[in-house]
Amino acid sequence: MPTRENIAKICQDCRAQLYDSYYFNFTTPISRTLLEDLAKAALEANCVAQISKVFDQYLNFISLEEDFFVIRHRHTEEISYHALSRTDSLDTDIQNICETVVESLFSVFVTTGTIPIIRCPRGNAAEMVAVALDKKLRDNLRDPRSGMFSGDSMPVAQLSFSRPLLVILDRNIDLATPLHHTWTYQALAHDVLEMQLNRVTLPQATEESGASPQEPEKTYDLLVSDRFWQTHRGSPFPEVADAVESEVKDYKASEEEVMRLKSVMGVSDEDDPDMVSGALTDRTAKLSSAISSLPELMERK
Secondary structure, three states: OOOHHHHHHHHHHHHHOOOOOEEEEEOOOOOHHHHHHHHHHHHHOOOHHHEEEEEEOOOOOEEEEOOEEEOOOOOHHHHOHHHHHOOOOOHHHHHHHHHHHHHHHHHHHHHHOOOOEEEOOOOOHHHHHHHHHHHHHHHHHHOOOOOOOOHHHOOHHHHOOOOOEEEOOOHHHOOOHHHOOOOEHHHHHHHHOEEEOOEEEEOOOOOOOOOOOOOOOEEEEOOOOOHHHHHHOOOEHHHHHHHHHHHHHHHHHHHHHHHHHHHHOOOOOOOOHHHHHHHHHOOOHHHHHHHHOHHHHHHHO
């Protein structure tokens, strides 16, 4: 992130000659003022030749799912609805919030390589964001030096066809929805548990006597590869409970089948799994399939 503090640290590294070469990748475009500070530090440290590349990556957003992203994870109160709507907000504060939103949305479309069709209501902050974003997109399209929306990443025909629709709305049109607590698996996990950026943190229960030390917290990543989460995250919680019970039954049945096959082959739990797998592979395809399913069973457990 090209902040003044980060640029100051980079300048310190340049003066200390810590590296043989430098490749700077900024998540958002660096301002001209900070770029001049960096160039000045490089000249003073006599390391201009060591700076190989400076990149603006346009990654000022966080993609949590294939069709869901957030603008910011930390310091969200600075761009929140409250910050935008409080009575003592200055025009400069509102302008800074809108600029932050515009930069993030612009990064999204640079990443996807698409030019959106923008729609918004008039007379509120949504229009301010839409107008600023439209101007930024048009300026970059007119600039021949900008290759973000041209070349192999974006065919010319795509400017007219298959353009996404971007609808920007003000939170005032629907204040009730954020106050609802939907009885679905994903909504309850977000409300009840410590859930941040698709990661859930569960504190470990301790004995009431307090004799045993508290165990470390457990964390779980809710990824696309998590089949159960992807299937049931939008389901009502009673259905999720039934699905959990069904999954447990299937797991136990599979585990019992594997144990039975191991018993038939004379294999014990203390045997080396690699040796077990090698021995059973030579026997029958059924036994080999049962052993190969053990990692999946453990993950489901």
